[in-house]
Amino acid sequence: MKGARVNPQREFVSITVRCAWLDGCTLPSTDEESPVTRSRLTALLALLLVIALFFWAGADDWLTLQTLKARQADFQAWFAAQPLAVAGGFFAGYVLMAALSLPGAALLTLLAGALFGLVQGVVIVSFASSIGAVLAFLVARWLARESVERRFARQLQRINDGIRREGAVYLFTLRLVPLFPFFVINLVMGLTRMRAGTFYWVSQLGMLPGTVVYVNAGRALGEVDAVGDVLSPTLVASFVLLGVFPLLARRGATWLERRRLTRRYPRPKGFDYDVVVIGAGSAGLVASYIASALQARVALVERERMGGDCLNTGCVPSKALIGAARLAQRVREAPARGIEVEGPRVDFAAVMAGVHRAIEAVAPHDSPERYRGLGVEVVEGAAYLQTPWEVRVGERVLTTRHVILATGARPRVPDLPGLEAGAYLTTETLWRLERLPEHLLVLGGGPVGCELGQAFARLGSRVTLVQRAARLLPREDADVSEPLRARLVAEGVEVHLQTRALRVERDAAMPSGRCLVVESGEGARQRLPFSDLLLAVGREANVAGLGLEALGIELGPRGTVTVDATLRSLQVNIWACGDVAGPHQFTHAGAHQAWHATINALFGEFRRFAVDDRNLPTLTFTEPEVGRVGLNEQEATARGVAFEVTRYAFSELDRAIVDGRTEGFIKVLTVPGKDRILGVSVVGDAAGELLAEFTLAMTHGLGLGKLLGTIHAYPTYAEAAKATAGAWRNAHKPDRLLGLLGRYFAWRRRGAARD
Structure with a gap:
């Protein structure tokens, strides 16, 4: 058995240093200082000399x-x-x-x-x-x-x-x-x-x-x-x-504003509940579970289906659909591995039935019965905050010490001329499809647009993807999103970048009778036909009908509830978490915030905890997968953070080679000259699983040296983490010390020959 190989001369290792405030700054090696380092040392010595002369001349006495x-x-x-x-x-x-x-x-x-x-x-x-x-x-x-x-x-x-x-x-x-x-x-x-x-x-x-x-x-x-x-x-x-x-004025103004808002409503002499959680999505479920586990009395209010978007229209159905599409793609790729099969025949109705079976299989985890068994009172209906202490659900009024808003978000529908109600798909309505779209046009090149666009292309739809930004996944670095664009194009997806949607038109000359008029970055206009239009241009917080305006609770520029670092709104007893609070609209982000909102609500008079989301991992479930935790290059540069980049290509990983899945790489940002991890981007198979090790390391302050010293099973994709750490170590080896060791062993060999 052998371990993962690290060859410093191969192309998969590349070390670069970027300094946001100095162009051309390079990391000094062990043996030779860079010109920038020498100039700083010279300037420091000159400064110290001037200060010494000041005191030597007696100027301080004068x-x-x-x-x-x-x-x-x-x-x-x-x-x-x-x-x-x-x-x-x-x-x-x-x-x-x-x-x-x-x-x-x-x-x-x-x-x-x-x-x-x-x-x-x-x-x-x-x-x-x-x-x-x-x-x-x-x-x-x-x-x-x-x-x-x-x-x-x-x-x-x-x-x-x-x-x-x-x-x-x-x-x-x-x-x-x-x-x-x-x-x-x-x-x-x-x-x-x-x-x-x-x-x-x-x-x-x-x-x-x-x-x-x-x-x-x-x-x-x-x-x-x-x-x-x-x-x-x-x-x-x-x-x-x-x-x-x-400082006192700012905090005092906030305190007075909160007091003014609270005093407008009489505080009940007693309360039915310690916490009322509004919304039974991922954030609301976690909040109610934690509060109940701590023996608080909890009511969970949901107006639609338990589980929220994640279970019913988001994570679960989309990953089931992506899984089916991936199997179809594996059949197409089988001949390359010596397996002769006919091309896949997709029964779309059966695929969608499998998607709904997946939802049904997971649903008991989020069911009212389960949460009632955990001690949570589940209340069905639409919630309205008539005072900070009173939540009306139908004819019933729940009095509570604290309210946690976890109402989630919904797909955003752009104000696009010609876009008729019901004549488009979103992630909420997509799962009602009974036929495979003949020509699906996806508007939006973020994670949702890329995931679903690739999935439908693999299931047999003709797919056109329109993205307003200069690249797909614009929050990621260009070298991270480019492999995904290339893969989509190779699988037949028509990708239009830097393209702005102008309007939807009906055109009898088009095969489907409808088209999207778009304008490219150069000003040229095109008419893109489609049979079905999928909107994937972001999400909007669900805040309508809750009564927030009357309570003086502010909304931010993106329509989310304005909260402080502890997730408290202007009303001292109203908190928000998950998609309705933002800024990260992911299931695991909502769960992370839910813990903070619940603990702060129950014990805030003693201590409140600020949310720390610096090490929040994100993942796009395309093929190749695209995952990240911490900073990437464009964010580090924007914040003026100096960093060093270490890359390791999957084409050098034994497991990826034998699986034939060599597409992708790991890119780690570290503090220049140190092994402390600032951020990690992963492109390729098992990106999400690989992120877990790096997230653990960043959360607990473990550097690449600790990963290098950890035994990894062979052959696994997890070895790529250790190999990346090895690439960093190889680029920072002590050349002067190694040279001395070489001369020492040469002297030992000559001595042995004389003996």
Whole structure:
């Protein structure tokens, strides 16, 4: 038996480094530093030399309050003689000191008040300090951010997420509080992903009050005995309050708004339930199960069918259809493996009957009987929130401490001229088909459009797929989506990219009597005929008829319920999870959110947990499968995250070779020079199963080195994970150490010959 092979000279190994802020940056090897690294080291040494010279020359002794007071008359005489030269020199010196983080800024600010007066002094110091701060910020960013991100990638990711959301507010707070040294703020902020422009204007504004105080004190420099005397305890406290005011105001406004909304409705003296869950899809089922397991009293309200979209119109039926289509494709491919068979004859009615049998087989897992047996009261009917505490279902009113919205989503129907009601298919109506579409036109090239388009093509439909974006699966990298496009075209799917749907027309000249008028990116128009039109252009949250508007619960730009990181809405006792909350509309994402919404609802007065979906895997069930967890290249580049790419092709995996399924690859993004995983994309057979190992590693902070040290059964597709880790290790082998070992063993061999 042999293990998976890793050959560093083969084409399946390619290591690249991408730095979002430096073009052409390459990872330095063990033996030789890159030009960028050398230039940074040189700049750091020069900076340290300048700072050392500053102290060696005694400049720090010269910049004392006593010296300034003693030479105040000389300074004022110089300024009177050459005002522009003195003002310009002072400005440049202040900028330089701030940029190099040298001590003395407070003393120079006092001197500005003595020399230039209040107005001119404030203008000069305000701009000089802000410009110097930005220079220090940029120096710290260029010198140290990359190395810090390599070492503390996971910790910095959370910090940078906070910076993106409220970075300006936090920086403003720090600038207003004189207890925090400004030079430390400059350097630390340079290590984050805050934009330089934001840093500048917030610093300019935040440092202005302190500048005014110091410049004003400098006007009477002779009366100041110590720099610390400028800021009295009362003044420091005022700055602190002013600094934290934006944070307190934001949180206070939210608290007041929630209190205002809640006080509009009387709170019941008692409650029938601890939690009422609205919607029995995947998120609602998990929420009700968890609450019941924790001995809470739970009501689960569903107006249609238990199991939601996943069971009835989504995951279960689509995967059953894809499975049947895959079998048909295997029959077509059998002669290549020496198996002579006739081409597949598809009985579409039997295929759909199999789809419905799959739904019936899974349905008991989500049935009312099962959940009633678990202690959940299942209530059939449409729910309406007449108050935050009262849910009306028909003539019955349920009082509850908390409400969890899990109402899911429905297929979006675009506003397309000529699109008649009922004259199209969606993932809700598709499963009623009794005949195989002769010519199916799929509008939308996302996961749903690609999955169903390929499935119907394999079952015998002529399929045309229209995608507005420049590629299929636009959230994935181009090299990830391209193999899928090529496979679809090879299987007979007509793919139109960068093509916009204009209208539906009836045309007797067309074989089916209907066509879709589209416009390509170059402006050319076409008429694409079809017998059936499948809309796969996204989903919309189910929020109508719940009474959310009357309760003041806001909806986001995509129509989902606006919630905070803990999934709480503006109403303190109303939570949302799953498709209705977004942003990830997957069954496993809904289940993940349901845990957080339920625990936060039941125990939120003690502690609430924010949802962490950084390691959420996604999978498109086409052939080849396309899966991802974490960042891909386009997302990392957009966020300014430095990364290194390691690729491993399935054409080198023994199991894939013997199965004849060598299409695809694994692509892993890691922190440059480290084995910490930032994201993984997989294209090919068993992509979903392979993602599980990488998701586990990312969730628990395991690097590629740990995967390499794990025994994998041979021959399996799982070996590809270990082989990818081996490819990374081979590209980072210690060449200098290996060279020394080679010389050592050569010396040993020569010694043995002499003996």
